[in-house]
Amino acid sequence: MASKSKIAKFHKKPKFSTRFRNRxxxxxxxxxxxxxxxxxxxxxxxxxxxxxxxxxxxxSW
Numbered sequence: 001m002a003s004k005s006k007i008a009k010f011h012k013k014p015k016f017s018t019r020f021r022n023r024x025x026x027x028x029x030x031x032x033x034x035x036x037x038x039x040x041x042x043x044x045x046x047x048x049x050x051x052x053x054x055x056x057x058x059x060s061w
Contacts, residue, residue, distance in 0.1 A: 003028060 007028040014020050022033045024040035032041035037053065048056045 007023070010021065010023050010028065021030050022035065023030050024033060024043055025038050026043045027040060029040040029042065033039075034041065034044060037044055039047070044053065044056070045058070047053050048058055051057075
């Protein structure tokens with residue numbers, strides 16, 4: 001319930017612009033956010049492993 005309320009709060013317009021927090025589009029995670037994709041690091045990894053993000057693949061060497 002707490003995470004749902006945080007996500008609902010995120011969709012509201014903040015009173016001050018500095019209170020804006022970037023969040024993952026899928027899970028709502030505020031940390032480890034990649035602006036280029038609009039996702040957190042965990043969701044990027046899941047989608048990259050599945051081949052859902054074009055041009056992005058898991059590194060292996």
